[in-house]
Amino acid sequence: MIREMLRGSLVTTILAFVVALVVGGVLIAATSEEVRASLGYFLARPADTFVAIWDAVGGAYEALFRGAIYNTNADTFAAGIRSLTNSIGYSAPLIAAGLGVALAFRVGMFNIGAQGQIIFGAAFAALITFPMGLGWPTQMVMTMLGAIVGGAVWAGIVGVLKALTGAHEVILTIMLNYVAVYLVTWMVSTPGVLQKTGSNQPISDPTPEAALFPNLLGPQFPALDWGFVFVLLAAGFVYWLLERSNLGMRMRAVGENPHAARAAGIDVKRIYIYAMLFAGGLAGLAAAQQIQGAVTSGFTSTIDAGFGFDAITVALLGRSRAFGTVAAGLLFGALKAGSYSMQAAEGIPVDIVLVVQAVVVLFVAAPPLVRTIFFLPKSEQEIQAKKRAQQAKKAVAR
Incomplete structure (x- = not known):
């Protein structure tokens, strides 16, 4: 043993x-x-x-x-444990983006485009959902869904191109990272698109207050909000999808051997598209963590804060498994x-x-x-x- x-x-x-x-x-x-x-x-x-x-x-x-973990120099337990809540809060976008990379890995695809998917997911949510002016929690949910959809759309482009043309996903995702960075840079620099009203700086309007994630444990722990709960739910979904669902079985089969999967009657091209849609949606969830939690005064084309590439490391360390990630x-x-x-x-x-x-x-x-x-x-x-x-x-x- x-x-x-x-x-x-x-x-x-x-x-x-x-x-x-x-x-x-x-x-x-x-x-x-x-x-x-x-x-x-x-x-x-x-x-x-x-x-x-x-x-x-x-x-x-x-x-x-x-x-x-714990600040031993703090005067109170609440002040000492704030370090742990900061760690958990910082981990939320890493986990969400890492799940997207890990899911693609399990299908045999190298998703190097989490950076672009996060950036475009944030821009898509700001462009579509910020002007809605809804109340909480509807505005919060719609903004999060907007980020997820934006990330899925950006990654879905890769899935479609790979399925139709056979283009390698590494090249596609890397190039789309650059496209997303410069596209969003233009958006936040152009009045009437995403640039902050009354400003000449390349930054968006702040996230509407009704769209922010509320604090999970109270205002004394500002870094930990309900976004982390949604990330854990996403991890549970990824586990069920890959390990317990019929679609997940086909995804894993394609990841093990696409030629054998095709011979078994699995539509490999469709699986590639599904995989990238799910992966991009999870990266979009990471974008939601950024614009609805950590960032409230507006965002720029650096909204991913390096999480897009750190997600690759997280997925590798987690062995491309949901709870390992x-x-x-x-x-x-x-x-x-x-x-x-x-x-x-x-x-x-x-x-x-x-x-x-x-x-x-x-x-x-x-x-x-x-x-x-x-x-x-x-x-x-x-x-x-x-x-x-x-x-x-x-x-x-x-």
């Missing part, structure tokens, strides 16, 4: 995160002025160097914990929230957290490397692959 547990992806992912923290600690120590100063007289007093390393790394990760999004949300505390309290560059994220993905994408570092037993897939390689080698020798 222990051997099977050590072979599992959960252990590999946890150890990948541990390695990333170690690498991050090395970088923190290397960038610390106190550590570099103590190295100048290392042979005379080596203990000073180790103390400086401990202070730099320990202080940085303590600040990361205070900013991401939720867990990965929460982890990255915590790192994002904690990075600000690290920078403010210890002067650690936010880039260090980005390095930790990159190393996590690097090791998660290479499980054999993690197993080699920690002397873990090989997975069943690796054993079978080795046997096939040996059999092929013997066949060639004959």
Whole structure:
């Protein structure tokens, strides 16, 4: 049982995160002025160097914990737990966009266009639903649906082009990212389209108050709103769609082998379109988190805030599974929230957290490397692959 547990992806992912923290600690120590100063007289007093390393790394990760989980310096429990609510709030758009990327991955498609889908989803919602002037909660629901529809339309273009022409989705999504950025830049810079009334700056009107997500736990926790609840519902829907529905079975079949799926009577082209529509809709839900929660004073063509590309990392870390993506999004949300505390309290560059994220993905994408570092037993897939390689080698020798 222990051997099977050590072979599992959960252990590999946890150890990948541990390695990333170690690498991050090395970088923190290397960038610390106190550590570099103590190295100048290392042979005379080596203990000073180790103390400086401990202070730099320990202080940085303590600040990361205070900013991401619980602020131990806070006077009240509510003030201390605000760090956790900030992490959860930051994770909402990451999870939504990550679910869109993960769903496309399960169908064998590389959706690199979450950035464009988020940007266009926000613009579509602002263009169509902001002028409605409805009351809450109707305005809130309509704005969220507008963002979802906008993201689905933008991704649906990719699905249709791939189905009709066979064009590769990576090229299509990357190019449509640029189209979305410059299209929305024009929209928020043009009076009468999306530019803020009475302003010459490239920014939209603020989100109507009736369209905002209400706070989930009260005004003392402004970063956590009802948008996170909708994201969790979306995760449950993605799980049901992929793991329990007839359409999900066909999607997974296409992702495993489109040629075999086509031979079995599955309309592969239609599945590609469905997959991109769902993926874009989920990216549009991420846009809704941005314009209905975090951003209330208007938005620009940078409304995605990098979440579009971070979603790829989240989907990979979550193994393209619905609840795995939720867990990965929460982890990255915590790192994002904690990075600000690290920078403010210890002067650690936010880039260090980005390095930790990159190393996590690097090791998660290479499980054999993690197993080699920690002397873990090989997975069943690796054993079978080795046997096939040996059999092929013997066949060639004959």
